[in-house]
Amino acid sequence: MTSYSLLATAGLARRRLLLASLCAGIAALAAIGLLAVSGWFLTAAALAGSAGYAAATAFNYLVPSAAIRLLAIVRTLSRYGERLLSHKVALEGMADLRGSLFQKLAAQDSRHAPDTSPGEASTRLIDDVEALEDLVIRQPARDAAVVSGLVSLALVAFAGWPALLFLAAMMAGLPFLFRRISTRLTQAPAEEAAAALGDLRIRYVELAGSRAEIAAYGLADQALAELEPASTRLDRARACLFRAEAVQAALLSLYGAVAVAGVLMLARASAPMVALAILATASAVEALGGLSRSLLRRASLQAGLRRIASLNALDATVRGPAPRQPLPLALGSRRFKPGARIAITGPSGSGKTRVLLAFSGMQTPVATLTCGDRPLNSLAPEILNGQFSLSPQDAPMLIGTVADNLRLSRPGVTEAEMWEALEVVQLDLRIRRHEGGLDMAVSEGGGILSGGERKRLSLARALLSQRPWLLLDEPSEGLDSATESALVKSLGAWLDRTGTGLVLVSHRKAPLALCAERIDVTDLH
Numbered sequence: 313m314t315s316y317s318l319l320a321t322a323g324l325a326r327r328r329l330l331l332a333s334l335c336a337g338i339a340a341l342a343a344i345g346l347l348a349v350s351g352w353f354l355t356a357a358a359l360a361g362s363a364g365y366a367a368a369t370a371f372n373y374l375v376p377s378a379a380i381r382l383l384a385i386v387r388t389l390s391r392y393g394e395r396l397l398s399h400k401v402a403l404e405g406m407a408d409l410r411g412s413l414f415q416k417l418a419a420q421d422s423r424h425a426p427d428t429s430p431g432e433a434s435t436r437l438i439d440d441v442e443a444l445e446d447l448v449i450r451q452p453a454r455d456a457a458v459v460s461g462l463v464s465l466a467l468v469a470f471a472g473w474p475a476l477l478f479l480a481a482m483m484a485g486l487p488f489l490f491r492r493i494s495t496r497l498t499q500a501p502a503e504e505a506a507a508a509l510g511d512l513r514i515r516y517v518e519l520a521g522s523r524a525e526i527a528a529y530g531l532a533d534q535a536l537a538e539l540e541p542a543s544t545r546l547d548r549a550r551a552c553l554f555r556a557e558a559v560q561a562a563l564l565s566l567y568g569a570v571a572v573a574g575v576l577m578l579a580r581a582s583a584p585m586v587a588l589a590i591l592a593t594a595s596a597v598e599a600l601g602g603l604s605r606s607l608l609r610r611a612s613l614q615a616g617l618r619r620i621a622s623l624n625a626l627d628a629t630v631r632g633p634a635p636r637q638p639l640p641l642a643l644g645s646r647r648f649k650p651g652a653r654i655a656i657t658g659p660s661g662s663g664k665t666r667v668l669l670a671f672s673g674m675q676t677p678v679a680t681l682t683c684g685d686r687p688l689n690s691l692a693p694e695i696l697n698g699q700f701s702l703s704p705q706d707a708p709m710l711i712g713t714v715a716d717n718l719r720l721s722r723p724g725v726t727e728a729e730m731w732e733a734l735e736v737v738q739l740d741l742r743i744r745r746h747e748g749g750l751d752m753a754v755s756e757g758g759g760i761l762s763g764g765e766r767k768r769l770s771l772a773r774a775l776l777s778q779r780p781w782l783l784l785d786e787p788s789e790g791l792d793s794a795t796e797s798a799l800v801k802s803l804g805a806w807l808d809r810t811g812t813g814l815v816l817v818s819h820r821k822a823p824l825a826l827c828a829e830r831i832d833v834t835d836l837h
Contacts, residue, residue, distance in 0.1 A: 329451055332397035335390045336456035340599055342387035344463050347591040349379050355587040394452050402448040406441050413441070457599045464596030471589035472580035479593055482571045486600050489567075493560060501552035508546035515539055568597035638780035638813070639684035639699055643667070644836040648829065650780055653807065653814040655827035662833045664817040665705065668783045671815065672702040679836035701779035705786045707770030709761075714743055715750040717769060721776035733772040736806045738799050739765060764790035768799070775806065781813040788823050796822050 353376040461483050469476045519526065519535050526535050575593045579586045638650030648654055656664045663678065670677035670688055673696035681688045683699060701721075710717050718730045730750060734740040742765060746752045754761065754769075761769065771787055787803075788796040800822050807814060807826065816827055824830075 329398065329401055329448070332394050332401060332452040333455040335394035335397060336452035337459040339387050339390035339394060340456040340460040341463055342383045342390060343599075344460055344467065344592055344595045346380060346383040346387060347595045348467050348588045349376055349383065350591070353377070353380065355584040394456075398449045398452050402445045405448060406445045409444070410441055460599035461596050464592040464599075467592035468575060468589045470581060470585045471575065472578065474578035474580065475575045475589055478574045478578050479571060479596070482567070482574065483596060483600060486567065486597070490560065490563075493563065494556070497556035497559060498553055501549045501556070505546060505549035505553060508542055508549055512539065512542035512546055515542055564597070568594060571597050641671075641781070641813070641815075642680075642682040642685070643831055644680050646829075646831060648813070651811045651813050652829060653816070653827040655816045655818070655824050655830045656833055657824075657830055658833035660819070664833050665785055667833060667836065668702060668704075668785050668815060668817060671696065671781070671783055672700050673697060674702075679833070681836070699779060700781045700783050701774040701777040702783040703767070703771045703774040703785065703787060705789070707766045709754050709766060709769070711755055712753075713748070713750065714752045714754055714769065717754055718750075718773055718776060721773045722778065725776050729776060730772075733775045734769075736775060736802045737768040737772045738795055738802065739768045739772060762790065764795070767791075771803075778810075779812075781815060782807075783815050784823070785817045786820075787816070787818065788820055793822075796820070800826060 465476060465480055465483070468479050515538060519538065526532055572590055572593050575589055576586065579589055581589070640650060641648045641652070641654075643654070643656075656667055658664050666675060667677070667679060667681065669675040670679070670681055671683070673688075673691075673693050677688050683691060683696070688696070710720060715727070715730060718733070719725055727750060731740055734743055743749060743752060767787065767790060771784070774782060774784075788799060791799065804826050806812075814826060816823060818824055
């Protein structure tokens, strides 16, 4: 993956970094000029002083000293501009990239998309994008290294052709040599570190989801013990990468010493020009050393960059509005008209929830299920999305407010519609009593809402989506009998009024009264 393709992967045009690269190039020129002029100035001043009083008094030190001050100021300002502009471009680009990758993940058909855990998804959207961000920030430095190398060659030319050819050969071999070294030293530990970090994040996310139980039962030590192998594995891999970086730094210092010694031995010029050539050589090797460190960093991030490229290649076509014309359903050999109310029965673990997830397009069906006389597998996700609204058994909440969670149902939902839905699910009084009302804070785990209240908030969200079919999985779980009775009564009235169809899974008797049709899940296979 070339530097240009890296920028394209990040959604960044090379021209957006052009100004930052220009500042970096000016800073590199100023740094080389500063060293070269300083070396020439000191050497010439020393020679003038040793030549006697007349030569010393005739020596013009004002021009070179002013040039040194000017170059120092230019280098400082240019370096500041390069850092400011490159970070601005990188941060803006990475924000756009994260949004684009999330959109592409969300647009995938859940029935056929890879089963990506929350930990793995967060690794791709956070750690891998941060790795790409680092490489984007380093892009101007790579451009500046090329400028630095060319200018250094021009300055060394004043010391003679042998020194120039020697330095050109050394500079040409440096990137190739360190690319080989970086790949050899970092490829295996980098892949190991990426795998260990992904495993650690996955385990951490899983344990964080059970933090209440871990605290309640005093399982913190066991949780830490479960994280320790992945953490140790990650530490070992990172230690190998740090050692590789130290080896590279040592080799770079040795390489620079060889380059300086070679230029010194081959130089054919006056002492001031030799000093200029030596310092220009040191500056060139240092600048190319930054390029070499970038190669090391890039070699250690190849796995993450490949993951980003695989996500970036996904299709994120924005589909048109989902059709909402009610379609008939068929479960096994039985056919149901739009508006029918169907209860799926069967023992625990028999696959009732799997049927609801298949209708919602979240899983591949294992039973004979059709919608509109077509098998579910042959229907596009937007068709299923336009027909079914699911309130799952484990109701996920968005971090925000009650209103934020209800607005997920569909665009343009009004507060009046929110209160109507909350009244149907018997949650309106609870929300009204809170000082925040619809702005009541909700965390990922529901915050101060109980399990039954989260379930009913999820149900209200499903009602607001206004789909032809409502899929409910244990809608009254966690409710007392009085609240359950009131919920069943109001929900039945809402179904009568809207003509919405219902596919219900429940182990409790009260909700089953909503359904005129029942089918055993074992009859669907």
